[in-house]
Amino acid sequence: MIRVEELQKRFGALHVLKGVNLEVQKGEVLVIIGPSGSGKSTLLRCINLLIEPDSGRVFLDGTQVNRRDIRPEWVRQQVGMVFQSFNLFAHLTALQNVTLGPVRVLGTDAAAAEAQGRKLLDRVGLADKADAYPAQLSGGQQQRVAIARALAMNPKAMLFDEPTSALDPEYIREVLDVMAALAMDGMTMIVVTHEMGFASTAAKRILFMDAGRIIEEGSPEEIFHRPKQERTRMFVGKILR
Amino acid sequence: MPSASENQRRSRVRIVDILLAILVTLGILAYILDVLALRWGLSTTYIAKSYPNYLRAAWISLYVTTIAYFIGMGIGFVLGWARSVQTLPLARVMAARRREAVAAADGGSPGAGLFLGTVFVYSIKYYVRRTADAYVAIIRGTPLFVQIVFVWSAVIVFYPRLDPLFQGLLSGVIALTANTGGYQSEIFRAGIQTVHSGQVEAARAIGLSRWGAMRYIVLPQAVRLVIPPLTNEYIGLLKASSLLAVVGSVPELTTFGRSEAFQTFHIFEAFALVVGIYLLITFPVSKVVEWIERRYRVPGLGIQAPRTARV
Amino acid sequence: MAVGTILFILVLQTVLRFNILDPVLWALYFPSFLDGIVLTLRYLGIILPLSAVIGFTVGWARIAPFRTLSWPLSVFVDFFRGVPPIIVVIFAAVLGPSLLPARFRSQDIGIIIAALTLAMHSGAYQSEIFRAGFMSVPRGQLEAAQSLGMTRGAAMRYVVLPQALRLSIPPLANEFAVVVKDTSLLAIVGGFELFGSSFIFEQQILFSPGNQLSWIFVVWTAVALVYFVMTFAVTELLNAIDRRYHVKGLEAVTV
Numbered sequence: 116m117i118r119v120e121e122l123q124k125r126f127g128a129l130h131v132l133k134g135v136n137l138e139v140q141k142g143e144v145l146v147i148i149g150p151s152g153s154g155k156s157t158l159l160r161c162i163n164l165l166i167e168p169d170s171g172r173v174f175l176d177g178t179q180v181n182r183r184d185i186r187p188e189w190v191r192q193q194v195g196m197v198f199q200s201f202n203l204f205a206h207l208t209a210l211q212n213v214t215l216g217p218v219r220v221l222g223t224d225a226a227a228a229e230a231q232g233r234k235l236l237d238r239v240g241l242a243d244k245a246d247a248y249p250a251q252l253s254g255g256q257q258q259r260v261a262i263a264r265a266l267a268m269n270p271k272a273m274l275f276d277e278p279t280s281a282l283d284p285e286y287i288r289e290v291l292d293v294m295a296a297l298a299m300d301g302m303t304m305i306v307v308t309h310e311m312g313f314a315s316t317a318a319k320r321i322l323f324m325d326a327g328r329i330i331e332e333g334s335p336e337e338i339f340h341r342p343k344q345e346r347t348r349m350f351v352g353k354i355l356r
Numbered sequence: 357m358p359s360a361s362e363n364q365r366r367s368r369v370r371i372v373d374i375l376l377a378i379l380v381t382l383g384i385l386a387y388i389l390d391v392l393a394l395r396w397g398l399s400t401t402y403i404a405k406s407y408p409n410y411l412r413a414a415w416i417s418l419y420v421t422t423i424a425y426f427i428g429m430g431i432g433f434v435l436g437w438a439r440s441v442q443t444l445p446l447a448r449v450m451a452a453r454r455r456e457a458v459a460a461a462d463g464g465s466p467g468a469g470l471f472l473g474t475v476f477v478y479s480i481k482y483y484v485r486r487t488a489d490a491y492v493a494i495i496r497g498t499p500l501f502v503q504i505v506f507v508w509s510a511v512i513v514f515y516p517r518l519d520p521l522f523q524g525l526l527s528g529v530i531a532l533t534a535n536t537g538g539y540q541s542e543i544f545r546a547g548i549q550t551v552h553s554g555q556v557e558a559a560r561a562i563g564l565s566r567w568g569a570m571r572y573i574v575l576p577q578a579v580r581l582v583i584p585p586l587t588n589e590y591i592g593l594l595k596a597s598s599l600l601a602v603v604g605s606v607p608e609l610t611t612f613g614r615s616e617a618f619q620t621f622h623i624f625e626a627f628a629l630v631v632g633i634y635l636l637i638t639f640p641v642s643k644v645v646e647w648i649e650r651r652y653r654v655p656g657l658g659i660q661a662p663r664t665a666r667v
Numbered sequence: 668m669a670v671g672t673i674l675f676i677l678v679l680q681t682v683l684r685f686n687i688l689d690p691v692l693w694a695l696y697f698p699s700f701l702d703g704i705v706l707t708l709r710y711l712g713i714i715l716p717l718s719a720v721i722g723f724t725v726g727w728a729r730i731a732p733f734r735t736l737s738w739p740l741s742v743f744v745d746f747f748r749g750v751p752p753i754i755v756v757i758f759a760a761v762l763g764p765s766l767l768p769a770r771f772r773s774q775d776i777g778i779i780i781a782a783l784t785l786a787m788h789s790g791a792y793q794s795e796i797f798r799a800g801f802m803s804v805p806r807g808q809l810e811a812a813q814s815l816g817m818t819r820g821a822a823m824r825y826v827v828l829p830q831a832l833r834l835s836i837p838p839l840a841n842e843f844a845v846v847v848k849d850t851s852l853l854a855i856v857g858g859f860e861l862f863g864s865s866f867i868f869e870q871q872i873l874f875s876p877g878n879q880l881s882w883i884f885v886v887w888t889a890v891a892l893v894y895f896v897m898t899f900a901v902t903e904l905l906n907a908i909d910r911r912y913h914v915k916g917l918e919a920v921t922v
Contacts, residue, residue, distance in 0.1 A: 163814060192816035202811035206829045206914045216815035219825055248914055261811075268815055377734035384739055490675060497895040499848035501862050502887060509869070509883040598751035602855060602866075610754050617761070627758040631750050638749040 116141045116303055117194070117272055122161055122171035124154075131157045132168065133327035139272070142301045146314040148338075149324035150350060155307040158324070159274045162305070163187075163194045176271070192220060195265030199277040201257040203249040209236060209260045210245040213267045221268065228267075235263040239293050255286025259293055272303035279310055311355060315339060323347045402622045403629060410629045413612035414637075420525070420608060421594045424532035428593075429586075431537030436544025438488045488541070495538030500599050504531040508603055524605035528597070536593050543589060547582035548574060584649045591638050598634075609633060672895075676888060692882045699868045703861035704893060710782055710850045710860055715843060717786040722793020729794060730801050740794075747791035752784075753852050759784040760856035778858045785853070789846045796842060800835035801827070833912055840905035844898040851894075865890045 117139045124132040131154045139145045147155050160166040162173060164180065164187035173181040180190045204212050213232040217223035223231075236242050239259040249257055258278055265273060275294065279287045291313050298304060298317045308314065314321055315335040322332045323344075331338065331347045339355060342348045495503070508527035515523065551574045559569035598610035613630035617623045725744065729737045747755070763780035804827050812822035854863030865886050872882050 165810060165813060188813075188816045188818050191814055196814035198807060198811060200807050202805075202807035204808060204811070204826050206833065215825060216817070219821055220816045250914070264815070373734045377738040380735050381739045381742055385742070494891070494895065497844075497898045498891045499851040499862060499894055501851040501854065502891050502894060505866065505869070506884075506887040506891065509887060513880050513883065595751040598753045601753060610751060613754065614757055623758070623761055627754070627762070630754055634751060634754070635746070635749045639745065642749065
């Protein structure tokens with residue numbers, strides 16, 4: 116469903132993406148691992164066009180989307196994103212965060228958006244926090260609201276940029292549970308994470324990325340226990356204590 | 357298809373943007389000056405002839421400003437210190453003490469007890485703090501014009517036989533000193549309070565007395581925090597000294613420019629000279645301060661000083 | 668605080684030997700006093716909104732990535748911040764009318780032009796406030812809004828701006844108080860707002876033999892009091908707005 120061909124991106128003198136190729140099928144969960152600075156975040160942001168790649172092609176459902184005649188906003192409605200720092204809208208309640216997208220972008224009527232919003236908050240386990248402001252919520256709760264917010268747009272796929280890296284340990288579990296449930300419901304997901312437990316159980320495939328290139332890809336079993344590349348072996352060795 | 361040429365295009369746009377910006381800025385300035393000079397006539401002879409007088413007037417402005425600034429600094433420091441004492445606990449303690457005193461006085465005549473209890477229970481510290489608060493509130497809440505004229509009236513009433521120049525000078529210095537004292541106290545207060553939390557505790561934990569903590573830990577740090585806003589305050593005071601024009605007898609830069617303009621009818625030239633000199637002094641200094649602040653900034657640490665151009 | 672003010676005035680009265688409630692004086696002074704206050708309020712009615720509009724627009728424009736727009740505006744801001752407002756007021760009142768077609772020229776127009784210049788002056792300072800407000804909103808907010816499919820404009824309108832404005836209110840309250848005080852500058856070009864009319868009245872007292880000199884202090888104490896009340900009212904009004912729209916956790920990053 117999502118395909119990326121030969122993506123290149125430079126920031127000034129820094130060559131962040133050096134010809135990345137990637138493909139995700141509908142309903143598949145793809146996990147990307149790799150050291151910091153390897154370009155994982157940039158890669159995700161090129162997929163929903165928050166960052167414009169220098170060259171290469173991004174495909175959604177077979178159509179190339181990084182074209183001048185396609186509005187990036189349209190792409191972003193189809194592909195949701197969850198951020199490492201949650202980025203909840205601080206001046207809105209949880210429910211308002213979730214309904215803002217449908218009401219202002221999709222033109223959903225307010226009552227319908229609110230009903231859907233409450234359902235989604237319930238789905239992530241936060242029905243009772245609908246009227247709370249982000250500052251009143253824990254990190255884990257904020258991230259779950261962020262997931263509900265992205266789901267409210269009925270995306271075809273979801274991108275997760277290190278969703279649990281900014282969380283206190285006791286809150287990581289609740290977010291991963293929501294993500295796992297999402298995967299079970301058949302959502303197409305690309306997840307950048309360091310959580311190897313999640314990677315081994317939920318992911319169908321894992322990509323190892325380093326210094327702007329995909330070094331190796333395979334099933335969790337293959338990557339973690341039988342890595343073919345030396346760099347993969349070194350990285351996996353460091354994180355799987 | 358975006359390619360490496362996309363980056364080239366972007367840097368080309370950037371260059372064009374910069375060139376256009378310079379062009380537009382200079383163009384607008386040139387146009388304004390042209391229109392103004394054309395309409396009001398720019399006599400370069402006048403400028404060439406009289407700029408030394410303007411510089412002399414500027415010197416007087418600086419003179420008055422500097423005196424007021426440093427005396428005001430003394431006042432500001434003391435007041436800032438006084439005001440950095442925590443009030444909330446103080447007010448609560450006072451209220452609690454007052455309640456106790458009122459209860460204790462119920463035995464004798466309740467009225468007198470209440471009064472005495474209230475007045476004497478609020479310690480000296482509280483009154484000092486409240487007076488300092490009032491002073492700063494008045495300075496910040498009233499226009500400098502009013503402050504100057506108030507002092508000037510007092511000087512005229514009490515020293516009617518003094519030469520007008522000295523009357524003006526005295527009023528000006530007093531008013532500006534009082535004014536900058538109020539604003540500088542806010543700066544010092546913010547500086548002391550920013551450093552204070554936790555530091556005094558830590559200092560005392562290693563055995564320093566409260567005074568020692570102040571002297572070796574709090575103040576050295578506060579000094580560093582306080583320099584940029586204090587520099588801005590000097591610039592602000594210089595601009596405020598222009599308000600002595602209302603007095604009229606002190607030939608500082610604005611007063612001089614104004615009288616020149618109305619006597620010689622070279623209005624625009626006078627304006628240009630006065631504005632030019634002020635900008636010459638204030639612009640570099642404020643840019644340097646901005647640069648220092650940006651360079652040595654620690655996120656989350658710093659003083660949000662209120663705008664000091666307080667007319 | 669009211670108690671303190673009354674106490675302070677009583678102390679002042681004793682030291683400087685005047686009586687603030689002198690009925691003879693007030694019979695003479697009250698008309699000028701009232702007219703001055705009304706005129707001050709009318710000037711504020713023009714200057715405050717105008718300066719806010721200028722400040723917001725310029726602050727917004729200076730964040731734009733187009734240097735062509737932001738550089739000339741930076742010059743504008745730096746000019747008004749580097750020059751004492753009184754000098755700009757004086758020359759705007761004197762030179763300004765000559766920029767207009769002949770039939771509009773009069774001294775009154777000069778004062779209006781000076782008032783507009785004050786609005787520009789405060790606008791320059793306010794642009795810095797608004798600009799800081801915009802920059803205080805974390806970049807991730809814009810990203811998140813865009814990731815939902817909002818255009819940049821919609822993201823600005825529903826996410827960035829609401830937060831930026833809330834952050835700007837406290838420093839804005841301070842700036843508005845300064846504008847209230849700035850209106851006194853109009854006196855020097857003939858405006859009869861509170862300071863101006865009181866100053867003229869004071870000159871009359873000084874030069875009429877029958878009147879007591881101590882009346883001068885009454886006048887200025889009363890004037891100071893009124894300004895004090897006005898600045899307090901303005902800051903309290905904005906603080907009330909701030910409290911009404913305040914969202915926990917949305918605080919400005921102090922630089």
